[in-house]
Amino acid sequence: MNRFEDLAAFETTDPVLLAVGERAATLLQSSSVVQGLEALRVAIVDFERAPVATRDAYFTSNCMAVVPEHGIVVNENFLRDAEIAIRAFGLSGSVFATPFLRHESEMFAFVRRVRAHPREYLAALRTLSTRNEGEQCRRDELALALVFFLGHEVGHLRDRGDRRTFTITLPEGAPLETQLAAATAKYCRHVDELHSFGFDLPGFDLAFTRGSEVRAAADAVLATLPPHHAVNHDAWFLAENRADDCGIEVLVQVLNAAGPWSETAVPAPVLAVRALFAVGVLSWFRDFLGLLEQLSPEPERANVGSLILDMMSDRQNYVRASSVFGHEHRFTLLRAAVAMGRVLKQCAIEPADERLRAEVTQRWYLCRLLMDTAVKLASTGASTAWMLEKDKERGTPQLFMMQFESLAGELNRLRGMGA
């Protein structure tokens, strides 16, 4: 009964999102990867209107490929959040002039406002943007962000790997030991992944060194996972990496296709980097705030102060903290940072404009600096089993402190780089 066509009844009615969806679909056609597909259908769905059976069959919190039907489902809320991020960041020309990047508290206040009333917040942002000529740029930015996320799903379609054929989501009520092992798997994967992109934590080399005593302790925990889960996790990660590579390839092809951009005032690669930055940063701080709120006895006063201690001293918190690394995909900040780097390398900004080049380079660097917290979380997560072993041997817990770089500190570092 549940067919992809039936989603049409619940597609978004938002005129801007519809127009952006069409723009993205047109842009996608300039990619040879997309041209090579047998068919491609995209549905931007308002799941709040959809009946339970449809939700059960097609729900995704962001985007999902439906292989047999050559379709991609996009959750309207995901696209709306991306638009909010792009328009909000678009109000300031530079990262140094962006009010909510000045301090974590301002960033978290921004996240809370967006989370509480997304539709109203977006409506206000849209009226601001129509007062200047940036409207076409904002829509193109959103379309390019969508091209990247759809390109990822195109990768799954090309691989013919349906997400539903394997899953890393543990069944509700899985034993705590299994949840701990699954979280350990996620931390270890991300440490390796971050390391492969050049994100390391000084002094934590053993966390990503296979065969080290730190990883041996983690491996002992992983050995308690049911075998099919371990296999699924490997398959999931490989498929995700391949799909992200495909998303980047599609985006680069679209950006380098001359036709669609002839009338745009701002070079297309600049629009793409702005979009990826906005979506990656907002998504990171939203997930990060969500984690702090879960770990804090007073969610409204959540802060990063005791994060690592909370994570290591409570096994449930250890599991919860792994949630920032994504359930359906790898975490967005990493995906965005990798994509931004590749766009800057493979797409020329033409006509050459030093001011725009500086602007996008700053965004890319800041994205990389912001990875610091994720690297600390992943490194600690991958090392926790070993540290607890050591504590047991010693008979006393080691005092373990880890400082998180503040947003103001990151911006200062960025200034120091002269970017």
Ligand SMILES: [Zn+2]
């Ligand atoms: Zn995927």
